[in-house]
Amino acid sequence: MATIGDVAREAGVSRSTVSSVLTGRKYVSPETTAKVEAAVAKLQFSVNAGARALATSRTMMLGVVVRFHDAEFSPALAAYLMALTDAARELGYSVVLLTELDGTEAVRRAISGRQVDGFILLNVVEDDPRLEPIWQARYPAVLVGMPRDTRGVDAVDLDFASGAALLVDHLADAGHREALFVRWPEELYAAGSTYATRFARAAEERADRRGLRLAPIAVPVGPERVCATLRQELRNPENPRALLVHNDAAVAMLPFVLHELGMGVPQDRSVVSLHSAELARLYVLSFTSVESEPVAVAQTAVEMLCKRIAEPDRPARKRLVTPRLEPRDSVEFLG
Amino acid sequence: MATIGDVAREAGVSRSTVSSVLTGRKYVSPETTAKVEAAVAKLQFSVNAGARALATSRTMMLGVVVRFHDAEFSPALAAYLMALTDAARELGYSVVLLTELDGTEAVRRAISGRQVDGFILLNVVEDDPRLEPIWQARYPAVLVGMPRDTRGVDAVDLDFASGAALLVDHLADAGHREALFVRWPEELYAAGSTYATRFARAAEERADRRGLRLAPIAVPVGPERVCATLRQELRNPENPRALLVHNDAAVAMLPFVLHELGMGVPQDRSVVSLHSAELARLYVLSFTSVESEPVAVAQTAVEMLCKRIAEPDRPARKRLVTPRLEPRDSVEFLG
DNA sequence: CTGAAAGCGCTTACAG
DNA sequence: CTGAAAGCGCTTACAG
Numbered sequence: 066m067a068t069i070g071d072v073a074r075e076a077g078v079s080r081s082t083v084s085s086v087l088t089g090r091k092y093v094s095p096e097t098t099a100k101v102e103a104a105v106a107k108l109q110f111s112v113n114a115g116a117r118a119l120a121t122s123r124t125m126m127l128g129v130v131v132r133f134h135d136a137e138f139s140p141a142l143a144a145y146l147m148a149l150t151d152a153a154r155e156l157g158y159s160v161v162l163l164t165e166l167d168g169t170e171a172v173r174r175a176i177s178g179r180q181v182d183g184f185i186l187l188n189v190v191e192d193d194p195r196l197e198p199i200w201q202a203r204y205p206a207v208l209v210g211m212p213r214d215t216r217g218v219d220a221v222d223l224d225f226a227s228g229a230a231l232l233v234d235h236l237a238d239a240g241h242r243e244a245l246f247v248r249w250p251e252e253l254y255a256a257g258s259t260y261a262t263r264f265a266r267a268a269e270e271r272a273d274r275r276g277l278r279l280a281p282i283a284v285p286v287g288p289e290r291v292c293a294t295l296r297q298e299l300r301n302p303e304n305p306r307a308l309l310v311h312n313d314a315a316v317a318m319l320p321f322v323l324h325e326l327g328m329g330v331p332q333d334r335s336v337v338s339l340h341s342a343e344l345a346r347l348y349v350l351s352f353t354s355v356e357s358e359p360v361a362v363a364q365t366a367v368e369m370l371c372k373r374i375a376e377p378d379r380p381a382r383k384r385l386v387t388p389r390l391e392p393r394d395s396v397e398f399l400g
Numbered sequence: 401m402a403t404i405g406d407v408a409r410e411a412g413v414s415r416s417t418v419s420s421v422l423t424g425r426k427y428v429s430p431e432t433t434a435k436v437e438a439a440v441a442k443l444q445f446s447v448n449a450g451a452r453a454l455a456t457s458r459t460m461m462l463g464v465v466v467r468f469h470d471a472e473f474s475p476a477l478a479a480y481l482m483a484l485t486d487a488a489r490e491l492g493y494s495v496v497l498l499t500e501l502d503g504t505e506a507v508r509r510a511i512s513g514r515q516v517d518g519f520i521l522l523n524v525v526e527d528d529p530r531l532e533p534i535w536q537a538r539y540p541a542v543l544v545g546m547p548r549d550t551r552g553v554d555a556v557d558l559d560f561a562s563g564a565a566l567l568v569d570h571l572a573d574a575g576h577r578e579a580l581f582v583r584w585p586e587e588l589y590a591a592g593s594t595y596a597t598r599f600a601r602a603a604e605e606r607a608d609r610r611g612l613r614l615a616p617i618a619v620p621v622g623p624e625r626v627c628a629t630l631r632q633e634l635r636n637p638e639n640p641r642a643l644l645v646h647n648d649a650a651v652a653m654l655p656f657v658l659h660e661l662g663m664g665v666p667q668d669r670s671v672v673s674l675h676s677a678e679l680a681r682l683y684v685l686s687f688t689s690v691e692s693e694p695v696a697v698a699q700t701a702v703e704m705l706c707k708r709i710a711e712p713d714r715p716a717r718k719r720l721v722t723p724r725l726e727p728r729d730s731v732e733f734l735g
Numbered sequence: 736c737t738g739a740a741a742g743c744g745c746t747t748a749c750a751g
Numbered sequence: 752c753t754g755a756a757a758g759c760g761c762t763t764a765c766a767g
Contacts, residue, residue, distance in 0.1 A: 120743055
């Protein structure tokens with residue numbers, strides 16, 4: 066492995082000059098620059114990341130902290146990780162993965178070992194314990210998810226409120242006066258999942274304003290039980306014929322259950338949903354929907370984190386990525 | 401942030417002594433050790449990862465290189481990443497994520513920047529281009545997937561051959577003489593996917609030996625087309641009534657299509673399948689199956705890589721994780 | 736515009 | 752059993 070000294074010798078300049086062209090932080094004459102670059106190419110040199118980290122106290126690593134609640138159903142995690150990694154590289158950063166297995170400890174260790182320059186916390190919940198060590202160490206971080214109290218930490222998420230409004234309006238505009246609100250498992254709300262709660266609250270509020278009565282249905286965890294619940298609720302003649310779905314598992318199973326019950330969309334049932342974008346790749350989705358925006362959210366998260374690393378003292382920000390409605394003719398127009 | 405010097409001062413010893421107790425590579429008297437440990441605890445000291453990396457030329461980072469073929473259908477990726485990260489931490493390593501977006505380049509950069517001590521390549525294909533820079537630099541690596549030529553690199557994978565044998569035998573033992581072989585999209589075989597090819601070859605060979613005629617069915621990409629293909633093939637009266645499925649998308653949709661066609665399992669159709677373990681969490685699965693073992697495979701991969709890092713010159717190994725049959729009464733016994 | 740020197744925070748022979 | 756010194760490969764004031 067070539068070092069900066071080898072390059073310097075090859076180019077006939079000093080090590081500091083090589084460093085200057087490498088970092089670009091100091092003017093170096095075009096001729097010298099060319100010589101250095103030639104030497105770099107010839108020796109296939111590239112900066113030793115550890116050495117640079119030590120000298121600059123910047124690791125150029127971002128820690129992504131994953132946690133998962135069992136009640137969640139999200140093939141989308143991988144999509145987020147890829148999007149984060151790509152966005153990070155765009156800005157010169159690498160991503161190190163931290164799992165929740167030993168939870169907060171992983172964060173603490175990464176901080177005290179100076180392994181990363183900052184953190185991105187995925188799937189944030191209210192009073193998220195991972196926030197504690199970060200907050201204590203005043204370490205740069207971005208939350209993906211929007212707890213009520215971000216404790217002065219930057220945060221980004223899909224704008225679930227406007228997503229909820231889009232869907233409620235879509236039903237109300239078509240003349241519906243009541244809808245089944247198919248929710249996540251209760252555990253998820255209890256666990257403090259921010260998106261579940263925020264969507265629910267916004268949906269209820271908007272429905273109220275638009276004169277749409279919402280009949281909430283808690284869907285249990287596990288594919289069989291999801292199907293059973295849907296079957297039962299769809300069969301119940303008392304239930305409204307419109308469905309507002311915020312539960313990926315239910316969205317996935319619904320077409321099959323409807324088909325099984327011989328129910329057509331939108332003739333027999335009107336359906337709108339908010340779900341993770343990845344779902345569309347895996348399932349037959351034919352409902353008017355608002356989809357999560359993993360790429361946009363990931364990019365925003367990385368950008369915010371990099372800015373925060375550069376300027377630790379700027380005021381904390383909250384950003385919401387606005388989703389859009391994907392119409393798919395799944396709602397009956399009642400006039 | 402406390403440094404080793406602060407700890408030394410606090411404990412009243414030299415920096416090298418502190419280092420000795422930290423690394424454990426030199427005997428230090430119990431009293432001195434205790435003093436050092438007290439100082440470490442008091443100052444909340446923990447070794448600066450970059451500095452240690454520079455001094456030892458060990459980063460304690462493992463690069464996990466993800467790539468994904470569009471024809472693949474695998475909510476299992478996240479499961480693999482988590483399992484790898486957990487296994488790595490167990491051995492003191494962190495995981496940095498490298499995506500395929502700029503493919504081989506990411507690997508090359510990580511090598512020349514000495515960012516990681518070794519690589520784990522996920523979803524390896526025949527003649528995988530990511531192998532090139534690794535091989536050139538003689539860098540430690542483990543392939544997850546088993547190409548015909550591993551080029552002297554360690555490799556681990558599920559034993560698809562024995563999985564195929566288990567399933568074929570299960571059908572043959574029940575007296576079936578022919579089966580529909582529901583395969584991955586042709587693109588995947590063409591792309592050199594090792595698991596797709598290895599399963600197919602083993603299944604055919606075993607079926608031959610057991611007198612089971614296999615009628616191969618290529619399933620296209622995309623949920624709608626998967627359903628359409630299944631529907632058509634199941635309706636075709638010429639087709640065998642037993643199904644051997646190696647295609648996660650098909651496994652996921654099959655129960656619904658069967659139900660739709662009013663076909664019962666095992667009365668009307670016998671089904672066995674090999675699929676990723678994660679699938680069972682997401683779908684209603686009721687077929688006798690062989691499931692992938694992400695945790696076992698990930699652990700083996702990490703262990704192999706760490707051994708390889710420790711002993712660069714040991715001969716390359718190939719390891720296959722043996723799967724087991726999960727019986728679910730989905731095969732009719734023909735006597 | 737370029738270079739010599741110090742320093743980042745560790746580890747590791749080497750003396751003692 | 753412990754410590755002083757050199758070195759890992761960079762960057763960055765500071766002189767010139």
